Amino acid sequence: MNVTYPEPINSKSSAIRKFLSEFLFWSTALILILIAGLRPVGLDRDSTAYATFIQSVTEVNFLDKEPAFWLIKWFNDVLFHGNIHTFFLIFAALGVSIKFLAIKRLSKLPWLSVIAYLSIYFILHEMTQIRVGVAAGIFLLSIPDIYNRNFKRFIIKALLASLFHYSAIIMVPLYFLNPRKISIIYLLLPITGLLFAYFNLSEMLLTNFVGVLPEFLAYKIRTYLSLLKLGEHSKINILNFYYSSLLVVLYFGLFCYVMNKIKFTYDILFIKILGIMLFMFYFFSPLPVFAFRISEFFGVISIILLPNLVLYFKQKEILLLLIISHFVYYFSKTIRLLNLNM
Structure with a gap:
């Protein structure tokens, strides 16, 4: 005779809590999708340009925009008659849900x-x-593929990311990082980048070696260097609050590694990418567009690494308060820098 026992109450309550947590988590994602997708045109500096572009340009140009952009534009034109908000909703749904x-x-x-x-x-x-x-x-989704040495999955994600923005190809060299060990070079990378920037070595190297780069990239670098000499592009403050705070985070992560305190699967890989990101920011600082684009792309790992590092502190509440304060500061600064009309 089979005897069945009632499911423990705590198991049911745990399942309910898990369901509510999942529901709240993905509901938050949905709200953010709607905010980004249904924002008024003109709220941010790029929405007007995109609205004008997708409603006026009909000829496909893969040098101007990536294949995925044109595919989404075609899809939006066919199903939604080129409506700007459905165009933004598609991109928001992809960007928010994937993150x-x-x-x-x-x-x-x-x-x-x-x-x-x-x-x-x-x-x-x-x-x-x-x-x-x-x-x-x-x-971000490719990080487990780097860790598990799954080249096929990684390269598919790298190619897919590049279909949305060509600059994503810079993620390919990261596959060759050792995700389980950190060498002393990551202690020196940011310092080296700072020295290159401080003594104008970056500008000199970029000027002298621009000829060996592919023409489409060499052209852009020469243009930016010319604008810099004309004073049209001023050098950025490499010791600004945000990047200086990430430098502190990097050395704290390296300290945790040396003290054998790293306990989460991907944190070693995140720390190494953060070191590379800071070097690239400092090295390309004479070319602000390159410096910010590259560092912001690699820097997306900070939304995972920073919270993970909280768990390495005994006084978690104090660090948590400091990190949230940092986030609030950066949020307010982002609104000002992006010229949101709020």
Whole structure:
């Protein structure tokens, strides 16, 4: 005779809590999608340009925009008669949902990662750099492939990300990082980048070696260097609050590694990518567009790494308060920098 026992009450309550947590998590993603997708044209500096572009340009030009952009434009034209809000909704749905999926898979403190994403990247990626936003989300999803040495899955994601923004191809060299060990070079990378920037070595190297680069890239670098000499592009403040705080985060992560305190699967890989990101920011600082684009793309890992590092502190509440304060500061600064009409 088979005897069945009632399911423990705590098991039911745990299942209900899990369901409510999942529901709230994905409901938050939906709200952010609607905010980004249904925003008034003109709220941010790029929405007007996109609206004009998709409603007036009909000839496909893969040098101007990536294949995924044209595919979404065609899809939007066919089904929604080129409506600008459905166009934004498609990009927002992709950018937000992919990042939320990555947060769910990678972060040990998902809600703190959501706060980090909302504060640092939501406006930047889902309201301004909408193509980069999708590509950066795909990059986050590729982290387990780097760790598990799954080249096929990784290269598919890299190619897919590049279909949304060509610059995503810079993620390919990251596959060759050792995800389980950190060498002393990552201690020196940011310092080296700072020295290159401080003594104008970056500008000199870029000027002298621009000829060996592919022409489409060499042309852009020569243009930016010319504008810099004419004073049209001023050098950026490499010691600004945000990047200086990430430098502190990097050395704290390296300290945790040296003290053998790293306990989460992907954190070693995140720390190494953060070191590369800071070097690239400092090295390309004479070319602000390159410096910010590259560093912001790699820097998306911070929405996972920063919350994870909270768990390495004994006084978690104090660090949590400091991190949330940092997020609030950066959020307010992002609104000002992106010229949101709020």
